[in-house]
Amino acid sequence: MARDPVQRWAPASTLTGVTLPADALGLGLRPAHYPYLFERWPRVDYFEAISENFLGAPGRTLEKLDRVRERYPVVLHGVGLNLLGHEPLDEAYLDALCRLADRVDAPFVTDHLCWTGASGAAHHDLLPVPYVPELIELAAERAAYVERRLGRRFGLENLSSYVEFTRSTMSEWEFYTSVVRESGTWFMLDVNNIYVSSHNHGKDPDEYLASIDFSRVLEVHMAGYTTEPDGSFVDTHDHPVSEPVWALYRRAWERGGPFPTLLEWDAHIPAVPELLAELEKAREVRA
Amino acid sequence: MSGHAGPAWLAELQAGFGQVIRTPLDRSTGTLRAATASYRDDFVREIADSAFGDAASRLAVYNRQYWFRLFTVLQASFPLTARLFGYWAFNEVATRFLLAHPPASWDLERMPDGFEGFVAEEHARDPALVEAARLDAAWRRVFAAPTVRPYRPTTADAARLFTSRLLLSPAVALVTESFPLVALRHRLASERAETPAARPPALERPAWWALVGEPGGVRHVPLEPREAELFALLDALPLGEALARVEASCSDDERRGLPERARGWLARSVQLGFFSGLAE
Numbered sequence: 117m118a119r120d121p122v123q124r125w126a127p128a129s130t131l132t133g134v135t136l137p138a139d140a141l142g143l144g145l146r147p148a149h150y151p152y153l154f155e156r157w158p159r160v161d162y163f164e165a166i167s168e169n170f171l172g173a174p175g176r177t178l179e180k181l182d183r184v185r186e187r188y189p190v191v192l193h194g195v196g197l198n199l200l201g202h203e204p205l206d207e208a209y210l211d212a213l214c215r216l217a218d219r220v221d222a223p224f225v226t227d228h229l230c231w232t233g234a235s236g237a238a239h240h241d242l243l244p245v246p247y248v249p250e251l252i253e254l255a256a257e258r259a260a261y262v263e264r265r266l267g268r269r270f271g272l273e274n275l276s277s278y279v280e281f282t283r284s285t286m287s288e289w290e291f292y293t294s295v296v297r298e299s300g301t302w303f304m305l306d307v308n309n310i311y312v313s314s315h316n317h318g319k320d321p322d323e324y325l326a327s328i329d330f331s332r333v334l335e336v337h338m339a340g341y342t343t344e345p346d347g348s349f350v351d352t353h354d355h356p357v358s359e360p361v362w363a364l365y366r367r368a369w370e371r372g373g374p375f376p377t378l379l380e381w382d383a384h385i386p387a388v389p390e391l392l393a394e395l396e397k398a399r400e401v402r403a
Numbered sequence: 404m405s406g407h408a409g410p411a412w413l414a415e416l417q418a419g420f421g422q423v424i425r426t427p428l429d430r431s432t433g434t435l436r437a438a439t440a441s442y443r444d445d446f447v448r449e450i451a452d453s454a455f456g457d458a459a460s461r462l463a464v465y466n467r468q469y470w471f472r473l474f475t476v477l478q479a480s481f482p483l484t485a486r487l488f489g490y491w492a493f494n495e496v497a498t499r500f501l502l503a504h505p506p507a508s509w510d511l512e513r514m515p516d517g518f519e520g521f522v523a524e525e526h527a528r529d530p531a532l533v534e535a536a537r538l539d540a541a542w543r544r545v546f547a548a549p550t551v552r553p554y555r556p557t558t559a560d561a562a563r564l565f566t567s568r569l570l571l572s573p574a575v576a577l578v579t580e581s582f583p584l585v586a587l588r589h590r591l592a593s594e595r596a597e598t599p600a601a602r603p604p605a606l607e608r609p610a611w612w613a614l615v616g617e618p619g620g621v622r623h624v625p626l627e628p629r630e631a632e633l634f635a636l637l638d639a640l641p642l643g644e645a646l647a648r649v650e651a652s653c654s655d656d657e658r659r660g661l662p663e664r665a666r667g668w669l670a671r672s673v674q675l676g677f678f679s680g681l682a683e
Binding site for chain 2: 168171172173174175176179196198200201202203204206209231233234235236237238239240241245246250251254278279280281282283316317318344346347348350
């Protein structure tokens with residue numbers, strides 16, 4: 117029987133009027149897409165907007181988002197929450213995020229289990245922390261707070277990471293699943309990131325997948341990575357999704373589908389029809 | 404800010420990580436490389452070696468990403484300036500700017516704020532570069548300006564129009580050029596090159612433009628010299644006073660045709676949405 121993870125666990129207070137089909141296929145919304153979208157309005161289940169592209173954006177930028185929203189559900193995906201920065205969360209940022217989420221009536225909002233800046237400096241990157249119990253508590257408390265502030269489901273995305281800390285006492289997935297469980301929030305599972313990080317750190321991506329409670333998965337992200345000269349992987353979002361990542365996606369689907377699936381492509385962005393063809397592979401893979 | 408801060412050790416660790424990330428890239432080999440030998444030893448010991456390299460080489464991924472991401476945003480925000488420098492030299496200036504003004508906001512679009520001033524200070528003897536940076540900054544400002552309703556004078560405004568100050572819309576910038584940079588900027592926009600663009604010779608006399616932010620982009624409106632003089636005066640003076648100042652600086656020949664020309668300038672400027680209202 118098909119399950120609807122988006123609906124099933126959400127407390128009534130966080131349900132919004134907009135929901136996605138459980139097996140929805142979506143695209144990451146980028147400015148390069150606008151001309152095609154506004155002319156053709158292709159068939160896509162939903163779009164995901166990068167929150168920071170619209171927080172404090174000029175009116176004409178928001179008007180474009182509004183036009184998209186008139187035709188499609190829009191979820192929000194952030195890169196600037198700084199959940200694990202040592203300083204407390206930025207309330208002004210959260211105020212703006214709440215306003216934006218209300219504006220598009222986002223079915224859910226997501227950001228990363230990471231830090232992005234500290235001591236007044238913004239690094240504009242998704243940076244890992246040591247995986248230790250003390251930070252589970254910190255991240256969980258903050259994530260739960262964000263969900264309450266938003267009044268919507270809030271999902272945490274796993275990172276692609278390139279370093280491991282010597283002071284970590286647990287695996288990334290133990291840390292990630294603990295934060296989601298203790299906060300009562302949600303997984304925004306990036307399958308490409310699982311593959312990239314597992315490769316870089318010599319871990320088994322299937323062991324990672326096995327740790328995930330799929331009833332708490334809001335959405336799955338897919339993207340392409342780049343292989344560095346030293347053989348490590350970097351999450352660049354500038355390639356098609358690799359075959360091993362599609363294979364991992366199929367195993368994720370077998371474990372916990374259906375779930376909404378979103379394709380991200382941020383550099384060397386192809387035309388929308390090409391993106392849609394790439395997205396369509398998800399349907400083929402999980403058939 | 405909300406809630407409590409993280410533990411003290413996290414603050415120290417994040418400070419060390421931030422320092423590594425911001426370590427300038429080494430240019431000595433003719434390519435940009437992470438200067439891993441400069442990383443703080445005590446922080447590098449926090450990182451495990453991996454199958455793909457030692458701890459410092461793994462940190463270098465973040466170090467490179469930091470700089471290349473910021474270079475890319477600065478290049479996109481100051482495209483004409485970047486091409487006049489050429490990307491290699493531009494990135495060197497960008498490095499100095501970012502070391503002096505590290506990004507402090509979650510909003511990456513704010514990171515380039517003030518770069519035109521930095522270029523003006525560092526390259527005061529190169530007027531084309533200084534002008535290019537100002538043009539890029541003006542373009543960026545009108546592109547990001549909030550949408551405001553254009554001012555359309557009503558009959559009720561007629562009585563006070565000449566005694567009030569017209570407010571320039573935030574989506575409009577007046578720029579002067581001594582080099583034909585507006586045209587060059589437009590031409591270079593369709594090129595993907597990173598090499599230094601040829602410097603155009605200076606104009607025989609300065610030219611003026613209004614950059615007007617519109618839903619589809621930024622319109623470049625050439626202004627007559629007297630028209631530009633009038634609009635520049637409007638920033639500080641009521642319309643009647645600004646017109647009087649322009650008239651006073653005109654030759655007898657110019658003065659005769661001024662009323663008709665001024666009506667034409669004002670009609671076009673209102674039609675193009677130059678103004679957002681009258682100052683109270």
